[in-house]
Amino acid sequence: xxxxxxxxxxxxxxxxxxxxxxxxxxxxxxxxxxxxxxxxxxxxxxxxxxxxxxxxxxxxxxxxxxxxxxxxxxxxxxxxxxxxxxxxxxxxxxxxxxxxxxxxxxxxxxxxxxxxxxxxxxxxxxxxxxxxxxxxxxxxxxxxxxxxxxxxxxxxxxxxxxxxxxxxxxxxxxxxxxxxxxxxxxxxxxxxxxxxxxxxxxxxxxxxxxxxxxxxxxxxxxxxxxxxxxxxxxx
Amino acid sequence: xxxxxxxxxxxxxxxxxxxxxxxxxxxxxxxxxxxxxxxxxxxxxxxxxxxxxxxxxxxxxxxxxxxxxxxxxxxxxxxxxxxxxxxxxxxxxxxxxxxxxxxxxxxxxxxxxxxxxxxxxxxxxxxxxxxxxxxxxxxxxxxxxxxxxxxxxxxxxxxxxxxxxxxxxxxxxxxxxxxxxxxxxxxxxxxxxxxxxxxxxxxxxxxxxxxxxxxxxxxxxxxxxxxxxxxxxxxxxxxxxxxxxxxxxxxxxxxxxxxxxxxxxxxxxxxxxxxxxxxxxxxxxxxxxxxxxxxxxxxxxxxxxxxxxxxxxxxxxxxxxxxxxxxxxxxxxxxxxxxxxxxxxxxxxxxxxxxxxxxxxxxxxxxxxxxxxxxxxxxxxxxxxxxxxxxxxxxxxxxxxxxxxxxxxxxxxxxxxxxxxxxxxxxxxxxxxxxxxxxxxxxxxxxxxxxxxxxxxxxxxxxxxxxxxxxxxxxxxxxxxxxxxxxxxxxxxxxxxxxxxxxxxxxxxxxxxxxxxxxxxxxxxxxxxxxxxxxxxxxxxxxxxxxxxxx
Numbered sequence: 201x202x203x204x205x206x207x208x209x210x211x212x213x214x215x216x217x218x219x220x221x222x223x224x225x226x227x228x229x230x231x232x233x234x235x236x237x238x239x240x241x242x243x244x245x246x247x248x249x250x251x252x253x254x255x256x257x258x259x260x261x262x263x264x265x266x267x268x269x270x271x272x273x274x275x276x277x278x279x280x281x282x283x284x285x286x287x288x289x290x291x292x293x294x295x296x297x298x299x300x301x302x303x304x305x306x307x308x309x310x311x312x313x314x315x316x317x318x319x320x321x322x323x324x325x326x327x328x329x330x331x332x333x334x335x336x337x338x339x340x341x342x343x344x345x346x347x348x349x350x351x352x353x354x355x356x357x358x359x360x361x362x363x364x365x366x367x368x369x370x371x372x373x374x375x376x377x378x379x380x381x382x383x384x385x386x387x388x389x390x391x392x393x394x395x396x397x398x399x400x401x402x403x404x405x406x407x408x409x410x411x412x413x414x415x416x417x418x419x420x421x422x423x424x425x426x427x428x429x430x431x432x433x434x435x
Numbered sequence: 436x437x438x439x440x441x442x443x444x445x446x447x448x449x450x451x452x453x454x455x456x457x458x459x460x461x462x463x464x465x466x467x468x469x470x471x472x473x474x475x476x477x478x479x480x481x482x483x484x485x486x487x488x489x490x491x492x493x494x495x496x497x498x499x500x501x502x503x504x505x506x507x508x509x510x511x512x513x514x515x516x517x518x519x520x521x522x523x524x525x526x527x528x529x530x531x532x533x534x535x536x537x538x539x540x541x542x543x544x545x546x547x548x549x550x551x552x553x554x555x556x557x558x559x560x561x562x563x564x565x566x567x568x569x570x571x572x573x574x575x576x577x578x579x580x581x582x583x584x585x586x587x588x589x590x591x592x593x594x595x596x597x598x599x600x601x602x603x604x605x606x607x608x609x610x611x612x613x614x615x616x617x618x619x620x621x622x623x624x625x626x627x628x629x630x631x632x633x634x635x636x637x638x639x640x641x642x643x644x645x646x647x648x649x650x651x652x653x654x655x656x657x658x659x660x661x662x663x664x665x666x667x668x669x670x671x672x673x674x675x676x677x678x679x680x681x682x683x684x685x686x687x688x689x690x691x692x693x694x695x696x697x698x699x700x701x702x703x704x705x706x707x708x709x710x711x712x713x714x715x716x717x718x719x720x721x722x723x724x725x726x727x728x729x730x731x732x733x734x735x736x737x738x739x740x741x742x743x744x745x746x747x748x749x750x751x752x753x754x755x756x757x758x759x760x761x762x763x764x765x766x767x768x769x770x771x772x773x774x775x776x777x778x779x780x781x782x783x784x785x786x787x788x789x790x791x792x793x794x795x796x797x798x799x800x801x802x803x804x805x806x807x808x809x810x811x812x813x814x815x816x817x818x819x820x821x822x823x824x825x826x827x828x829x830x831x832x833x834x835x836x837x838x839x840x841x842x843x844x845x846x847x848x849x850x851x852x853x854x855x856x857x858x859x860x861x862x863x864x865x866x867x868x869x870x871x872x873x874x875x876x877x878x879x880x881x882x883x884x885x886x887x888x889x890x891x892x893x894x895x896x897x898x899x900x901x902x903x904x905x906x907x908x909x910x911x912x913x914x915x916x917x918x919x920x921x922x923x924x925x926x927x928x929x930x931x932x933x934x935x936x937x938x939x940x941x942x943x944x945x946x947x948x949x950x951x952x953x954x955x956x957x958x959x960x961x962x963x964x965x966x967x968x969x970x971x972x973x974x975x976x977x978x979x980x981x982x983x984x985x986x
Contacts, residue, residue, distance in 0.1 A: 216706035223496060223705050230678030234671055261674065265493040272713020275706060282453035283714050283768050289451040290816065300450050307447055308456035315459040315721065322478040387482060
C-alpha cells in the first residue's frame with residue numbers, strides 16, 4: 201500500500217514537472233511568435249523568415265495546451281480538486297463523508313476508465329486516414345503510409361522519410377494503436393491520462409471506504425490522509 | 436435517457452461525484468442508446484475545433500498562470516496600498532478600496548474564491564479596525580470576490596467565447612461598461628454607509644504616499660492598460676496577449692519585485708494553476724459530447740417551442756433567463772455553468788434576437804451574483820471557511836449586496852447598448868482597417884476571403900480532406916451519385932483549373948489521385964456520426980455556383 205502511495209506521489213511530481221516545462225515552453229513560443237509577427241508586420245524580413253521557421257508554433261501551442269490541461273486534470277484528481285457539487289459532503293458527518301467520497305470516487309473512476317476507452321476509439325478513428333503529406337504509392341498504385349513506402353516511392357513523391365516518427369509509429373502499432381501523423385500520436389496522451397485519472401479515482405474511492413471504520417474523513421481533508429484542501433483553490 | 440438514469444446522475448452529482456464524470460457518463464449513456472451511432476460519438480468532438488483545436492484554448496492556461504502568480508506574490512498588498520492611498524480619504528473609503536482591489540485582482544485570477552482569500556483576508560481585519568460593521572464587512576469581502584469577472588482578461592469571459600464560438604476581444608469590450616455598473620452599484624452603497632457613519636475612520640490623502648504607492652504598483656497597474664491597448668489596436672492576437680500577460684507577470688514578479696522564487700515557488704504555482712486549468716478543461720472535454728447530443732437532439736428548439744407559447748418578447752425571455760441563470764449560478768460553478776448551459780441557450784437567445792455579446796455579459800453577471808446567492812453559492816462557503824463564521828451569518832450579510840447587484844443586472848439586461856456599444860466601436864474600426872497580411876493558420880484573427888475564394892476553399896478542403904478524408908470523399912461520392920442534385924459542370928471546372936495564374940490554383944495531382952480511387956478505405960469502426968460531421972465535407976452546389984460566377 202505504501203509502495204502504491206509513493207508511486208502515486210512520484211507520478212504526481214513527474215506530472216507537475218512536465219506541466220511546468222510544457223507551460224513555460226508555451227509562454228516562450230507564443231511570446232516569440234507574437235514578437236516576430238509584429239516585427240514582420242513592421243517590415244523586418246528576417247522576422248518573416250524566422251516566423252516561417254517557427255511554422256510548427258501553432259501546432260505546438262495546440263498540443264501543449266492539451267498536454268498541460270491533461271496533466272492538470274490528473275493533478276486535480278491527485279489533490280482532490282475536481283469541480284463538483286459537494287454540498288452534501290460539506291454538511292455530512294465524517295463517516296458519512298467517507299462513504300459519500302467512496303461512492304463518488306469509485307463511480308468517477310469507472311466512468312473515466314470507460315471514457316478513456318471511448319476517447320481512444322475516437323482518436324484512432326480520426327487518425328485512421330493517411331494524410332496526403334504522409335501518403336505514397338506502392339507498386340500497385342495504392343496509397344500507403346510513408347513509413348511503409350519504399351525508398352524509391354518516397355523519393356518519387358519528393359518526400360523524406362520521418363524516421364523518428366516512423367519508429368514511434370511502429371512501436372505504437374505493436375501496441376495495436378495505429379496513428380498516421382505525429383500530431384495524432386501526441387493526442388494519445390489524452391486517453392492515457394484519462395486512464396490514470398480513472399485508476400486514481402478508483403484507488404482513492406477504495407481508500408475512502410477503508411476509512412469508514414477508522415473515524416471517517418473530516419471536513420477539508422484531502423484525498424490523502426492528513427492533506428488539507430484549502431478554500432479558494434479550485435474555485 | 437430514462438428519467439430514472441437522469442435522476443440517478445443528479446443524485447450522484449449532489450453526492451459529490453466530480454462533474455467531469457457526470458458529463459462523461461451522461462454523454463456515453465446518451466450515445467450508447469442510439470442505434471445508428473457508435474458510443475465513440477461521446478468523444479468525437481474532443482479532437483475538433485470545439486476543444487483540442489480551438490485557437491482560444493491556449494489562453495486559458497496562460498491567463499490562469501498569470502493570475503496565480505499574482506496571487507502568490509505581493510500583488511494583493513500593493514493593490515490595497517495604492518487603492519487606499521488614492522481612495523482611502525472618501526467616506527466609506529476602505530470599503531471602496533476593497534471593491535477596487537478585489538475587482539482588479541479577480542480580473543486576473545478569474546476564480547473569485549482566490550480573491551476572497553487574498554484580498555478579503557487582508558482587508559477584513561482592516562475594515563473591522565476602522566470600525567466598519569461586522570456584517571457589512573463580511574458581506575463586502577464576500578460579494579467583492581466576484582466583482583471583476585466582467586473585466587478583461589477574466590477567464591470566464593474567455594471560456595464563454597470558446598464555448599459560444601464568438602470573438603473574445605469583442606466580449607472583453609462588451610464587459611467593460613457593465614463591469615463598471617456593478618462596481619459602482621456597490622461603491623455607491625459603501626459611500627452612503629460612509630457618509631451616514633461618522634464614526635468610521637478615513638485616511639487623509641497624502642500626495643507623497645499616493646505617489647510612492649503608485650510607483651510601487653506601476654508594473655501591475657500598467658498591465659490591463661497595455662493589454663487592452665495591444666488587443667484593440669490589433670498588435671496582439673488573443674493567444675499572444677495571453678502569452679504576453681503570462682510572460683510579463685512572470686518577469687515582474689520574479690525579476691522586478693522578486694516576490695516569487697523561480698526555483699522554489701514557480702513549480703508549485705504552475706502545479707496549482709494547472710490543477711485549476713485541468714479541472715476546467717476536463718469538464719469542457721467531457722461535456723462537449725453531452726451538450727452536442729442535446730443540441731443534435733434539438734433540445735434548444737424544443738425548449739424554444741415550449742417558451743414561445745408563453746413568451747413573446749426578448750424582454751420577457753431575458754427576465755426568465757435571469758431567474759434561471761441565478762439558480763444555475765447558485766448550484767454550479769461559473770466554468771461548468773458556461774460549458775453546459777451556453778450551448779443550450781445560445782440558439783434560443785439568438786431566435787429572440789438577443790445579441791451574442793449582450794447575452795454573454797448578462798450570463799456572466801448572473802453567475803457573478805449566483806456565486807454568493809444563498810443557500811449554496813460557492814463564495815459563501817469560501818468566506819465562511821476563511822473568516823471562520825457560520826454560513827448562515829454570511830447569508831444575512833450578503834443580502835444587501837445581492838439586491839444591489841440584481842439592480843445592476845436589470846440595468847445591464849434591459850439596456851443592451853451598455854454591452855454592445857464598445858463592441859460596435861471595435862467592429863466599426865475592424866471593418867474600416869485594411870488587413871495587412873493574412874494571419875497564420877490556427878489563429879482567431881479575422882480572415883478576409885481572397886479573390887477566387889471558391890477554388891481556394893476547394894483546395895483548402897482537399898488539403899483538409901487529405902487528413903480527414905471528408906472533402907475529397909464527399910466530392911467523389913457526389914460525382915459517383917447518379918442524378919446528384921448538384922450536377923457539376925465539369926467543363927467549367929476544367930477551364931477554371933486550367934486557368935493561368937489562377938489564384939485558387941488546385942493541386943491537380945492530388946485531385947486526380949483521389950478521383951482515381953486511390954484514397955485509403957474508410958477505417959473500420961469509424962462511426963456514422965463521424966462521417967456526417969466530417970470537417971472536410973463541402974457543398975458541391977456552392978462550387979458550381981462559384982464556377983458559374985467565375986465564367
